[in-house]
Amino acid sequence: MPASDTTTAPPPDPVRAALDDPDLRARLRVHAGCLLDRWLADQPRTRRDQEADDAVSESLARAWARRAAFDPALGDAAGWVHGFVVRVLAEACQRLRKLPTQGIPDATGLAVDPAEFDGEPEFDPFALLDHLPEDDRVAVEGFFRLGWSHRQIADRLGIREGTARQRVSRALGKLRRIAGEVTR
Amino acid sequence: MTPNPERLRLARLAARYLEALEADDFVTQAKLWKLAESEPAVTAAFRQVHADLAEEQAEAESAAAGGAIAAMVGQHLPSAEIVTAAVGPVTVADVATELFRHPPGQLSAAAHSLNEKLRLSQDPLPADLGLSKLVAWAEARFGTAPAEYWRAFRQAAIKLELRRASAEEYQLAARTAPKRPEGGA
Numbered sequence: 001m002p003a004s005d006t007t008t009a010p011p012p013d014p015v016r017a018a019l020d021d022p023d024l025r026a027r028l029r030v031h032a033g034c035l036l037d038r039w040l041a042d043q044p045r046t047r048r049d050q051e052a053d054d055a056v057s058e059s060l061a062r063a064w065a066r067r068a069a070f071d072p073a074l075g076d077a078a079g080w081v082h083g084f085v086v087r088v089l090a091e092a093c094q095r096l097r098k099l100p101t102q103g104i105p106d107a108t109g110l111a112v113d114p115a116e117f118d119g120e121p122e123f124d125p126f127a128l129l130d131h132l133p134e135d136d137r138v139a140v141e142g143f144f145r146l147g148w149s150h151r152q153i154a155d156r157l158g159i160r161e162g163t164a165r166q167r168v169s170r171a172l173g174k175l176r177r178i179a180g181e182v183t184r
Numbered sequence: 185m186t187p188n189p190e191r192l193r194l195a196r197l198a199a200r201y202l203e204a205l206e207a208d209d210f211v212t213q214a215k216l217w218k219l220a221e222s223e224p225a226v227t228a229a230f231r232q233v234h235a236d237l238a239e240e241q242a243e244a245e246s247a248a249a250g251g252a253i254a255a256m257v258g259q260h261l262p263s264a265e266i267v268t269a270a271v272g273p274v275t276v277a278d279v280a281t282e283l284f285r286h287p288p289g290q291l292s293a294a295a296h297s298l299n300e301k302l303r304l305s306q307d308p309l310p311a312d313l314g315l316s317k318l319v320a321w322a323e324a325r326f327g328t329a330p331a332e333y334w335r336a337f338r339q340a341a342i343k344l345e346l347r348r349a350s351a352e353e354y355q356l357a358a359r360t361a362p363k364r365p366e367g368g369a
Contacts, residue, residue, distance in 0.1 A: 030238055031231070034234045034238045035208075037245075041241075075221030076222070078227065083217045090210035099208065111218075112215045117196075117219060118193065144191070144195075163240065168195060169203075170202065173203045176196075
């Protein structure tokens with residue numbers, strides 16, 4: 001009879017692996033920082049950094065406490081942890097900006113119908129281009145119709161690549177709102 | 185070209201996410217992150233939104249700090265001129281600002297008024313700075329002005345073009361020289 005292996009390695013814990021990942025921590029820090037920098041724009045950098053560090057620590061602690069609720073079959077632990085940051089930031093926003101509670105459902109039990117975002121009424125971005133300022137029009141046409149990269153849009157408009165990405169996003173947002181008004 | 189549907193979808197989701205972030209709409213943010221859990225490409229797109237926002241805010245802060253310093257210098261050292269590294273072509277506003285700082289004598293009130301208007305124009309100067317062509321180009325855009333104003337404008341434009349070209353040459357000359365290999369002659 002072959003000898004049985006009495007010691008077996010514990011199954012890998014995706015939540016622990018995610019929480020131990022320094023790259024994820026850095027990305028969570030950017031997530032928290034980009035909002036806290038805006039909310040606390042009049043505060044010293046040290047205060048904003050402290051708030052962002054606290055928000056990340058609190059999010060990691062909550063994710064660890066709720067790790068049993070994570071289902072690896074449904075998705076990625078890193079994205080799941082970002083959900084905790086959203087919740088912690090919502091509370092921070094309420095505290096720092098004295099805003100009303102938004103009643104966010106528990107991230108672990110939040111059910112999302114993909115159709116809410118993917119199935120929104122389609123609009124043709126090109127049909128409404130005339131409503132946009134010139135630079136927004138160049139960004140949307142270049143990105144979607146001509147297949148330009150954000151780098152190419154940035155070079156064309158004389159802006160940074162990140163600004164080009166945001167210009168495309170903000171222009172799409174404007175078109176979505178305009179489309180809503182047109183079809184209403 | 186037909187838009188790539190996946191590219192369009194990712195861009196739309198990133199746009200919705202940016203909108204939710206800027207509106208402090210946490211319910212939508214939470215829903216979008218729930219959606220992103222099962223799609224690494226969406227996660228990456230949302231993280232890029234964070235990074236771009238952070239970069240934008242850092243730049244705005246830096247510009248605000250620079251503006252505050254410039255305002256202090258302007259207030260306490262009125263005779264000082266703040267020289268900033270110039271990028272891109274010389275614009276009409278650059279030339280008008282130069283004329284504002286160093287006004288030639290004998291300019292009429294109308295010329296000063298036009299100069300104030302030109303300080304807001306980001307149009308690049310035309311390639312040909314010959315007086316007659318420059319006047320035709322400028323008057324088609326900004327209206328008529330006394331001949332002495334356009335002469336002063338042209339002189340300032342040439343001065344700034346030369347200064348810009350000289351700065352670019354200096355940047356080229358001042359770049360770091362490549363290191364010689366060890367033991368090389």
